[in-house]
Amino acid sequence: QQTIWLKDYTPPAYLVESVSLTFALAPRATRVVSKIAFRPNPETADRSFFLHGEQLNLLSAKIDGKEVTPDVTEDGLTCPAPDAPFVWEAEVEISPETNTALEGLYMSNGMYCTQCEAEGFRKITYYPDRPDVMAPFTVRIESDLPVLLSNGNPSASGDGWAEWHDPWPKPAYLFALVAGELVNHPDRFTTKSGKDVELNIWVRPGDEGKCAYGMDALKRSMTWDEEVYGREYDLDIFNIVAVDDFNMGAMENKGLNIFNSSAVLCSPETSTDANFARIEAIIAHEYFHNWTGNRITCRDWFQLCLKEGLTVYRDQQFSRDMRGEAVHRIEEVLALRARQFREDAGPLAHPVRPESFVEINNFYTATVYEKGAEVIGMLKQLVGDEGYAKALDLYFERHDGDASTIEDWLKVFEDATGRDLTQFKRWYSQAGTPQVRVTDDYADGRYTLTLEQETQPTPGQSNKDPLVIPVAVGLLNPNGDEVQPTTVLELTEAKQSFTFEGLSSRPVPSILRGFSAPVTIQKDSDDAERTFLLAHDTDPFNKWEAGRTLAKSVLSRMVLNGETAPTSYLDALRAVARDDTLDPAFRSLALALPGGEDMAQSIFALGHCPDPDAIFRACRSLRDAIAAHLSEPLASLYDQMAIDGPFSPDAKDAGRRSLRQSALSYLTRLDGGERATALYAAADNMTEQLGALASLIANGHGQSEVQSFANQWGHDRLVMDKWFGLQISHAQPEEAVSTAEALTQRDDFDWKNPNRFRSVIGALAMNSAGFHQASGAGYAFVADWLIRMDEANPQTAARMSTAFDSWRRYDADRQGMIRDALTRIGDRPNVSRDMAEMVTRMLG
Numbered sequence: 014q015q016t017i018w019l020k021d022y023t024p025p026a027y028l029v030e031s032v033s034l035t036f037a038l039a040p041r042a043t044r045v046v047s048k049i050a051f052r053p054n055p056e057t058a059d060r061s062f063f064l065h066g067e068q069l070n071l072l073s074a075k076i077d078g079k080e081v082t083p084d085v086t087e088d089g090l091t092c093p094a095p096d097a098p099f100v101w102e103a104e105v106e107i108s109p110e111t112n113t114a115l116e117g118l119y120m121s122n123g124m125y126c127t128q129c130e131a132e133g134f135r136k137i138t139y140y141p142d143r144p145d146v147m148a149p150f151t152v153r154i155e156s157d158l159p160v161l162l163s164n165g166n167p168s169a170s171g172d173g174w175a176e177w178h179d180p181w182p183k184p185a186y187l188f189a190l191v192a193g194e195l196v197n198h199p200d201r202f203t204t205k206s207g208k209d210v211e212l213n214i215w216v217r218p219g220d221e222g223k224c225a226y227g228m229d230a231l232k233r234s235m236t237w238d239e240e241v242y243g244r245e246y247d248l249d250i251f252n253i254v255a256v257d258d259f260n261m262g263a264m265e266n267k268g269l270n271i272f273n274s275s276a277v278l279c280s281p282e283t284s285t286d287a288n289f290a291r292i293e294a295i296i297a298h299e300y301f302h303n304w305t306g307n308r309i310t311c312r313d314w315f316q317l318c319l320k321e322g323l324t325v326y327r328d329q330q331f332s333r334d335m336r337g338e339a340v341h342r343i344e345e346v347l348a349l350r351a352r353q354f355r356e357d358a359g360p361l362a363h364p365v366r367p368e369s370f371v372e373i374n375n376f377y378t379a380t381v382y383e384k385g386a387e388v389i390g391m392l393k394q395l396v397g398d399e400g401y402a403k404a405l406d407l408y409f410e411r412h413d414g415d416a417s418t419i420e421d422w423l424k425v426f427e428d429a430t431g432r433d434l435t436q437f438k439r440w441y442s443q444a445g446t447p448q449v450r451v452t453d454d455y456a457d458g459r460y461t462l463t464l465e466q467e468t469q470p471t472p473g474q475s476n477k478d479p480l481v482i483p484v485a486v487g488l489l490n491p492n493g494d495e496v497q498p499t500t501v502l503e504l505t506e507a508k509q510s511f512t513f514e515g516l517s518s519r520p521v522p523s524i525l526r527g528f529s530a531p532v533t534i535q536k537d538s539d540d541a542e543r544t545f546l547l548a549h550d551t552d553p554f555n556k557w558e559a560g561r562t563l564a565k566s567v568l569s570r571m572v573l574n575g576e577t578a579p580t581s582y583l584d585a586l587r588a589v590a591r592d593d594t595l596d597p598a599f600r601s602l603a604l605a606l607p608g609g610e611d612m613a614q615s616i617f618a619l620g621h622c623p624d625p626d627a628i629f630r631a632c633r634s635l636r637d638a639i640a641a642h643l644s645e646p647l648a649s650l651y652d653q654m655a656i657d658g659p660f661s662p663d664a665k666d667a668g669r670r671s672l673r674q675s676a677l678s679y680l681t682r683l684d685g686g687e688r689a690t691a692l693y694a695a696a697d698n699m700t701e702q703l704g705a706l707a708s709l710i711a712n713g714h715g716q717s718e719v720q721s722f723a724n725q726w727g728h729d730r731l732v733m734d735k736w737f738g739l740q741i742s743h744a745q746p747e748e749a750v751s752t753a754e755a756l757t758q759r760d761d762f763d764w765k766n767p768n769r770f771r772s773v774i775g776a777l778a779m780n781s782a783g784f785h786q787a788s789g790a791g792y793a794f795v796a797d798w799l800i801r802m803d804e805a806n807p808q809t810a811a812r813m814s815t816a817f818d819s820w821r822r823y824d825a826d827r828q829g830m831i832r833d834a835l836t837r838i839g840d841r842p843n844v845s846r847d848m849a850e851m852v853t854r855m856l857g
């Protein structure tokens with residue numbers, strides 16, 4: 014394992030002026046001819062000529078027209094080269110059909126497609142495959158397939174060939190090529206300066222009916238980026254292609270975004286409201302990359318958060334605008350805690366900008382993406398909305414066309430706002446979730462809040478320095494009126510006090526409003542204070558958060574002390590359910606309980622070893638208590654929230670369906686599945702059909718519905734992925750592994766398809782009590798599949814291996830079994846570099 018370090022960065026010896034590629038496509042013998050104009054980089058004296066290349070069959074190479082014989086190794090070639098501009102020509106042969114890693118050029122259902130980020134281009138031809146080498150590309154594709162696409166604008170075509178030219182210099186990771194029998198869903202968009210842009214979503218025949226929403230989301234994203242960031246689209250055409258076999262969600266290749274079909278195709282009959290929301294966010298994300306990622310890219314892969322943190326932040330802003338600020342913020346935080354806080358607390362913890370890696374694919378993480386976005390949100394709070402807007406304008410002006418760094422990014426904020434960000438920069442280099450301890454004091458009208466910050470050691474970082482933490486705070490008086498509107502306290506020291514004057518009584522503080530920083534708050538609050546905030550907080554995030562901490566506190570006591578759910582809690586929840594002034598989507602979130610993983614995190618944080626079965630039983634018992642105590646308001650919500658009229662995926666209707674579903678999940682515990690059975694039979698949309706099925710399965714009903722669902726949807730891969738996943742994620746703990754095992758025996762368990770693989774292996778890992786069964790069956794099952802997948806597709810296997818990353822929380826028996834599983838995965842002679850790095854880090 015060779016480790017690559019940020020501190021070892023050196024500029025490229027040669028830059029590229031232009032690239033011309035010709036592809037003669039054939040499943041097992043695609044020929045790629047490249048013609049690349051190089052020039053020495055004036056910024057370095059280094060003249061070593063190295064081109065990356067992996068799994069390529071080099072047929073010929075020339076420099077300035079003269080044959081050369083390069084020195085070829087496993088990862089590239091070297092060759093003597095002039096200290097002056099020259100033209101490199103090479104021909105290689107590759108085999109897309111046998112490429113199961115889905116990186117480079119590969120085939121999916123008879124169509125050719127590519128995935129080059131981060132380092133897949135080197136599997137297509139020899140090239141300086143690093144993001145700081147940028148060039149305009151001309152691409153000629155030769156094939157009998159009817160649709161031939163690449164980046165940029167179409168420049169010429171004829172019978173059996175097409176040529177594309179991308180005038181915008183780009184790094185190789187943004188290269189894309191698609192060829193197939195595809196049909197398009199076309200549209201047009203006129204930019205604010207009057208440029209007419211052709212838009213297409215390309216899909217396999219039969220999927221045409223699932224493109225309209227994605228197209229609508231694309232046009233809304235284009236408008237939003239013009240209005241909010243002043244960014245316009247810059248080519249004549251924007252193509253999106255849906256691909257069934259894809260390692261990630263989607264990819265922002267210049268002018269030719271390639272999407273996992275699950276991240277673009279949708280219709281009311283086949284997609285849930287959650288699918289619609291995710292598709293809207295991913296379409297926006299990839300489109301926004303056109304400026305934050307493509308026009309301004311990263312100097313090296315350590316700077317990945319430069320484009321990903323910012324682009325996630327932008328897609329979150331967009332989704333909040335589309336779907337409601339508070340509700341979306343709550344969903345962001347739920348996802349952050351589930352994935353990023355977990356990562357930050359375990360052996361895989363790393364800074365938002367990592368300092369080293371073995372395989373960069375292992376660093377497309379919640380920390381780089383989601384914590385990276387939180388860091389930008391904090392920056393915006395610290396410099397204000399105007400400062401942020403000025404800094405972003407300067408960023409685009411100063412760095413358009415550059416391969417930039419986090420230093421460049423922070424410098425524009427310093428230059429635009431005059432603020433010194435030296436200390437703030439630690440957010441990029443220091444791993445771990447800071448804990449903020451809150452104590453308070455009241456005397457003579459003065460209220461003092463004392464905040465103390467601490468970050469636990471993480472791998473490779475034993476000492477942590479204080480961070481700049483914006484803590485948004487409001488104060489309520491005992492009547493529930495707000496006496497201090499939201500104000501942002503800047504915590505910069507290890508311990509600091511803030512005073513509020515002129516209060517007539519001791520206030521109740523509402524801390525970290527809007528989740529103003531990615532930290533955990535520790536305060537000796539009691540349930541009475543949380544109940545008060547749940548009833549009165551004017552900040553919707555903290556109102557929800559009060560209910561959440563209350564639920565966790567109740568559940569923790571149920572798990573650890575065998576207590577039963579207190580009536581005060583059930584009354585508070587009933588008040589929320591009944592409060593018609595609250596948005597249905599908000600009420601649905603407030604009625605949802607923390608899951609097994611969430612509670613395992615909380616119980617571990619309280620200093621106890623989590624018992625997944627005990628957590629499962631406590632959650633079930635709390636659900637029963639809620640169902641019984643709230644049966645009347647839940648039953649009326651179930652009726653009230655029904656929607657007459659045609660399906661709309663908009664946030665308002667989705668919120669009603671969500672609340673109705675939430676009510677149903679409790680009511681099914683009381684009515685023997687009567688409502689869910691009826692809803693399943695009557696549903697005309699996937700949200701309700703799947704929601705009803707989930708409620709049935711979770712409560713031990715629904716065998717015949719599971720069958721009829723498969724009969725109805727067997728032809729639709731994306732719907733069947735849900736069917737596979739649901740049976741496992743909602744299975745009783747003792748049945749989860751056997752259910753997963755049985756599903757893998759099916760003919761349609763096409764495990765090489767990453768979506769199908771995740772729908773089974775990922776679903777089991779998410780069924781906390783099922784995965785962690787004391788027998789170790791869950792660990793063995795997941796390990797077996799990771800080993801199998803690692804041989805075909807290291808990237809997908811390595812990412813899924815994070816199922817094991819929380820292993821040190823558990824008891825000695827479970828730890829022993831997980832260690833054995835990880836060792837078995839990592840000790841194979843043919844283990845991939847991706848997996849080897851993950852196992853090494855997890856075993857630490």
Ligand code: DPP
Nearest residue numbers: 130261263264265299
């Ligand atoms: N396709 C991934 C994303 O958009 C990597 N760039 O985040």
Ligand code: ZN
Nearest residue numbers: 298302321324
């Ligand atoms: Zn991205």
